[in-house]
Amino acid sequence: MRVEEAIKRESIREGILRSLRNLSSAVERNVQEHPYLLDYAREVREARLGVAENYSQWMSRARDVLESRGVEVHFARNARRAREIAGEIVGSGKVVVKAKSMVSEEIHLREHLERLGNEVWETDLGELIVQLANEKPMHMVIPALHYSEGEVAEILKKIGVTGKSAEELAEGVRRFMREKFLKADVGISGCNAFSAESGRIFLIENEGNIRLSTTLPKTYIALVSIDKILPNDELCLKSVFVQSAFFGTFPPAYINVNERIEGQEMHVILIDNGRSEARFREQLSCVKCGRCQLECPVFQLAGNIWGGDVYGGPMGMVWSAITAQIPENVFLSTLCGKCMEVCPMEIDMPSMLREMKRSIVQGEDKL
Ligand code: SF4
Numbered sequence: 001m002r003v004e005e006a007i008k009r010e011s012i013r014e015g016i017l018r019s020l021r022n023l024s025s026a027v028e029r030n031v032q033e034h035p036y037l038l039d040y041a042r043e044v045r046e047a048r049l050g051v052a053e054n055y056s057q058w059m060s061r062a063r064d065v066l067e068s069r070g071v072e073v074h075f076a077r078n079a080r081r082a083r084e085i086a087g088e089i090v091g092s093g094k095v096v097v098k099a100k101s102m103v104s105e106e107i108h109l110r111e112h113l114e115r116l117g118n119e120v121w122e123t124d125l126g127e128l129i130v131q132l133a134n135e136k137p138m139h140m141v142i143p144a145l146h147y148s149e150g151e152v153a154e155i156l157k158k159i160g161v162t163g164k165s166a167e168e169l170a171e172g173v174r175r176f177m178r179e180k181f182l183k184a185d186v187g188i189s190g191c192n193a194f195s196a197e198s199g200r201i202f203l204i205e206n207e208g209n210i211r212l213s214t215t216l217p218k219t220y221i222a223l224v225s226i227d228k229i230l231p232n233d234e235l236c237l238k239s240v241f242v243q244s245a246f247f248g249t250f251p252p253a254y255i256n257v258n259e260r261i262e263g264q265e266m267h268v269i270l271i272d273n274g275r276s277e278a279r280f281r282e283q284l285s286c287v288k289c290g291r292c293q294l295e296c297p298v299f300q301l302a303g304n305i306w307g308g309d310v311y312g313g314p315m316g317m318v319w320s321a322i323t324a325q326i327p328e329n330v331f332l333s334t335l336c337g338k339c340m341e342v343c344p345m346e347i348d349m350p351s352m353l354r355e356m357k358r359s360i361v362q363g364e365d366k367l
Contacts, residue, residue: 001135003329006305012138015145016303020294023248027291030245037245040238041344047235048227048285051196055276058196058229062270065199071260072267079107079323082223082271086188089221089267092117094185097177097217099203099210100124101190102140102288103225103271105310106323109188121180123209125173132158136310138303140290141247146303177209187217189258191224192243192287193236199259201268202236204244206253214258219265222258226275227284233257239287246289246344278322280352285345286315292339292349298332306332314339314349321356326364330356 006012031037051058063073076082086109090096096118098104110131113120122131126144130137132155137143144152149166156162161172189210193202201222203210214220230236237255244252260266275284293299293313304312308320308327320327330353339349 001305003302003306003332006302009146011148011151012146012303012305013301015138015142015147016294016300019139019142019145020300023294026248026250027246030248030250034245034250037242037250038344041242041246044230044235044239044242044287045285045345047230048239049281051229051231052227052275052281052284055226055229055272058231059226059270061196062194062199062224062229062268065196066268069199069260070266071199072265074267074269076107076269076271076273079271079273082107082269082273083109083112085269086221086223087112087116089219090116090118090186094118095180095183096120096186096188097123097180097184097213098127098187099189099205099213100127100137100143101188101223102137102310103190103223104188105137106225106273107223107271109223121177121184123177123181123213124205124207125170125209128173128177129155132156136304138305139293140288140304140311140316142290181212181216184213184217186219186221187213187215188221188223189214191222191228193230193239194224194228195231195233195236196229197232199268200233200236201256201258202233202240203256203258204240204252204254205256206249208254210256211254214256215261215264218263219267220258220260221267221269223269223271225271225273227286242344243287243289246287246291246342274322274324280318280322280355282347283315283318283322283349283352286319286343286347287345288315289344290315291342291344295338295342297334297336297338302332314353315343315347317356318349318352321352326356326360328360330360333357
């Protein structure tokens, strides 16, 4: 879909504004009731940027601690290599259950595993709807925000789920998914924060699907983009608190702290894909709360279609530039500054957007 088409699709704008109405007062309330979250955000920003100064050292540290706990560790310099590694671990003819993960979108993992002959299921309800509709997630945290209840009911018929209300549909999906969880050979998740101290993977969720995806299958693969590495567990916890509070839900319904379970084969794929060489280091402190997306006036019109293949909105422009290339539609940015104003990490995206425009004019395509 092109930006021009997205702007004409009213449901995108309605879905984003509905989410914004519901979540922005919740963010304000979270910060008022828990002012220490602002200190956490500053600490996490400093720590992430500190790690970014020497990713290779932190990756070695991560490898040592993970291997000491019986986890197989892999390094992927780019998206292609990350896909290949995951494909080699999974093989073919398997049932794979996936937690929602933007880095898996970034490396186009689901499509790759399906091409290898696997049955791959997104287990987050919104992400499953997007998978069945064959679209891209419309927001980082709320991937299916642009669908009405009627449209969701129509889409879910593809897997035989029917119902007269949202509750009945959710119950139908739960039953469908339980069967997949029990059959699954491999579970895959992303990572919201990774502790180099303990090798633990921190993941937040509100459906309980991540817990099942990462603990029931015999093989578990965690995709860890290297910007998620933090020095210790305490900072990881602070990071997921900031992420959930600035999205609008605090405390998160579930915080998973994953490590290898006895009898499970666990793999961690550390993914670089442009991060260690990113010109604009500040973006590497992003906790991917999605706040700047909902607040951006251009995103409110075109959703995640305004951006690159995977990431959209102000943060998505910069992440696309780091992991792929600068999207040409960056010129639609108004440089209004709202993204920086609402960002818990105080990332100066307007300056980067301006710099991207300059880079395109001068014929460069990477940041
Ligand atoms: S840039 Fe800031 S507001 Fe946007 S997703 Fe990242 S942390 Fe959240």
